[in-house]
Amino acid sequence: MQEIITLDYGSGGKKTARLIEELLVPAFSNPALDSLGDGAVIKGDGQLAFSTDSFVVDPIFFPGGDIGKLAVCGTVNDLAMCGAEPKYLSCALILEEGLPMDDLRRVVESIRMAAGKAGVQIVTGDTKVVEKGRGDKLYINTAGIGFLKYPGLSPKNIKAGDAVIVSGTVGDHGTAVMLARSGMMQGELTSDCAALNGLCKAILESGAKVRVLRDPTRGGVATTLNEFVEGSALGIVIDEDKIPVRPQVMAACGMLGLEPLYCANEGKLLAVVDAQDAEQVLKAMRGTEEGRDAALIGHVSAEYPGRLVMQTAFGGKRILQKLTGAQLPRIC
Amino acid sequence: MQEIITLDYGSGGKKTARLIEELLVPAFSNPALDSLGDGAVIKGDGQLAFSTDSFVVDPIFFPGGDIGKLAVCGTVNDLAMCGAEPKYLSCALILEEGLPMDDLRRVVESIRMAAGKAGVQIVTGDTKVVEKGRGDKLYINTAGIGFLKYPGLSPKNIKAGDAVIVSGTVGDHGTAVMLARSGMMQGELTSDCAALNGLCKAILESGAKVRVLRDPTRGGVATTLNEFVEGSALGIVIDEDKIPVRPQVMAACGMLGLEPLYCANEGKLLAVVDAQDAEQVLKAMRGTEEGRDAALIGHVSAEYPGRLVMQTAFGGKRILQKLTGAQLPRIC
Secondary structure (H helix, E strand, C coil), rough: CCCECCCCHHCCCCCHHHHHHHHHHHHHHHHHHHHHCCCCEEEEEEEEEEEEECCCCCEEEEECCEEHHHHHHHHHHHHHHHCCCEEEEEEEEEEEEEEEEHHHHHHHHHHHHHHHHHEEEEEEEEEECCCCCCCCCEEEEEEEEEEEEEEEECHHHCCCCCCEEEECCCCHHHHHHHHHHHHCCCCCCCCCCCCCHHHHHHCCCCCCEEEEEECCCCCCCHHHHHHCCCCCCEEEEEEHHHHHCCCHHHHHHHHHCCCCCCCCCCCEEEEEHHHHHHHHHHHHHHHCCCCCCEEEEEEEEECCCCCCEEECCCCCCEEEECCCCCCCCCCC | CCCEEHHHHHHHCCCHHHHHHHHHEEEEHHHHHCCCCCCCEEEEEECCCCCCCECCCCCCCCCEEHHHHHHHHHHHHHHCCCCCEEEEEEEEEEEECCCEHHHHHHHHHHHHHHHHHHEEEEEEEEEEEEECCCCEEEEEEEEEEEECCCCCCCHHHCCCEEEEEEEECCCHHHHHHHHHCCCCCCEECCCCCCCHHHHHHHHCCCCCCCCEEEECCCCHHHHHHHHHHHCCCEEEEEEEECCCCCCCHHHHHHHHHCCCHCCCCCCCEEECHHHHHHHHHHHHHCCCCCCCCCCEEEEEECCCCCCCCEEEECCCCCCCCCCCCCCCCCCC
């Protein structure tokens, strides 16, 4: 008989303890976690970054990743975008009754691998179980603590003339998940899900004047660039021709009625840097695995205050607003 | 028409932004949150406590509290039990499509009030929406950071002869939630849901030799006391007559087939302290609102290694094991 999660595993009693002691603690083992107190006691630092995300992606396994890898990379990236070195993660599971234990084992292994690769420790956690039909296989929340190494990154620093850089191809995660969900063309297109702390470090140690870094997840590149300038006296102009998009993503978006610029990314970042340092930053980015397709896609301009404007491939101009409504529900 | 949560609110686009900017940020307002970056930048400290819990309680409103108050108090308490001063919380919401906006507003207000009372700031958060039937109204994850003030609390410190103290009546939260769920006798019995950082401070600054503090939530007092001694050469003996239980809790437990010692508490703690300091600790506890019914309920003994033993009201002895299976699913 297939071993599955039952409500007993969330009781706080013996079965919860077994799950924690036999599956979770061995996978994530480190001194802070092993003590199994109410919380972890960890070494701190003078200035911290702190972030959280819940992950509800459907399906939980998709080409290029799964909900576990996503849960680690998502929070690591949020910390890295603050200019912090990600150090510690929490991991809280909401399991749906009936979840095959093998699926949970596979996700836990994926969390372990992603945390190891990103250089972070899972030091504390929680496990709850809800009845069948009150969840969807599993949801994961991670919160993370990073030590702030490069303070002061903020959209408020942006100046007219600054260069706008994307670290690689756009829309990979959103389209990969949508295709996996629809059952079409699985595997031809993979999520970009990756930890970007190494890439951030390369950018921030390149010597360039970096104004802000952000990973364009839900809402995509168009929404994040809008957030950089909304309510400010500056706008951003991007050049459609310069935005790297995989042909498969373009094709899938056409088929699904999506726009790559609004599709979620899980292993890409946008950087706004002093125009004079753009080449230096691109070089530093291209020296990393996650930034090898980095491209200069536009610049900051005083001409369109508060707006994101795209120069189209046909020579026209289009205002791109923030995403309205749910282009892609449960994409992360 | 009643305003409800739709999938759009989880898209990462305009509606998500509106929810965050019009409801969440004004409620929790503080400088770290207001900057709305990928994470919060906060002042740190040399040694930290870090904890997380997801809350899936059903029903979300119950006598004495709701899921919002619980989500704040639960994580504050986990940090306090580590000997830390709780400082910052994250708050991540998983909303089910169709949730009335008024319910969300009420929960958010409750989070705001509980955080204010406990003296913690909500500095970062996340909002996801899942389809109807993939959640249950709302789930909340909080993670918390505390500054470690009283290091070294651990069950490993326990010595034979130590006093075992409970901060008040046992089983209130579990029975209140079960009654609310069943629709019986609502209001006669209220959850003990409360932040215990003030109580912990009173204990730890009393000058007593404190071995370990822990809040007996899921699994109740019997499970937590088992955790203190399992695998060790020491046992704990408690005296049934000395355990404070409200008559209403006793009656409700009888009716529901539950045992108060296995019912969840959300505003109680267990303290193991040097026997010579027991009176001093009880006095310090009774000087606080949360500890006014504190009682000495037993002692640590070398006689029953690894066991929790109860001297019954009838003069017999009973071994109490950890909770097996789900006495009360979705109690927190």
